[in-house]
Amino acid sequence: MKKLIIISLTIIMFFFKNSAMSNNQKSFYDLEIESINGEIIKLKDYRDKVILIVNTASYCGFTKQYEDLQELWDKYKSKGLIVLGVPSDSFNQEKKTNSEVKEFCEVNFDINFPLTAITEVKGKNAHEIFRWAENNFGKSATPKWNFHKILINKEGNIQETYASFTKPLSKKIINKIESLLN
Numbered sequence: 001m002k003k004l005i006i007i008s009l010t011i012i013m014f015f016f017k018n019s020a021m022s023n024n025q026k027s028f029y030d031l032e033i034e035s036i037n038g039e040i041i042k043l044k045d046y047r048d049k050v051i052l053i054v055n056t057a058s059y060c061g062f063t064k065q066y067e068d069l070q071e072l073w074d075k076y077k078s079k080g081l082i083v084l085g086v087p088s089d090s091f092n093q094e095k096k097t098n099s100e101v102k103e104f105c106e107v108n109f110d111i112n113f114p115l116t117a118i119t120e121v122k123g124k125n126a127h128e129i130f131r132w133a134e135n136n137f138g139k140s141a142t143p144k145w146n147f148h149k150i151l152i153n154k155e156g157n158i159q160e161t162y163a164s165f166t167k168p169l170s171k172k173i174i175n176k177i178e179s180l181l182n
Contacts, residue, residue: 030043051151126142
């Protein structure tokens with residue numbers, strides 16, 4: 001009887017171990033993305049930082065969130081926060097070229113946090129960062145609209161995701177960022 005219990009527990013533990021294993025084939029830090037200037041952003045360079053990834057768009061009703069993103073960057077970059085703006089035309093609300101996006105962001109919002117090249121964020125053509133996010137955190141990591149936010153902790157794991165309606169300077173986001181930076 002004791003032998004049967006041990007065998008059963010071993011089988012059960014093996015079953016649960018497999019189902020609990022992460023889909024992390026690649027870590028966040030293995031990924032790269034092109035910057036708006038054409039250089040490669042190696043996410044390994046952001047190791048031990050807290051990263052807020054936001055898919056952005058120039059013609060969206062949420063575009064004013066750029067102001068809050070810049071304020072977040074200004075306030076917390078020295079403490080280890082990276083704000084990474086990912087311009088995307090996945091929702092048909094972005095300018096046509098990287099240079100137009102860069103000029104729009106600099107002229108209208110004085111943006112100086114890192115921006116990527118215009119990037120697909122959903123569907124089969126989504127950039128691998130967004131495929132990685134969905135594979136490792138589920139559907140809530142997939143942008144439903146522009147200015148969707150993905151918060152990555154210092155270990156390179158998704159800590160939380162926030163819908164477009166959640167403002168970057170909301171108490172919810174600020175409190176989470178501050179707790180991760182400390």
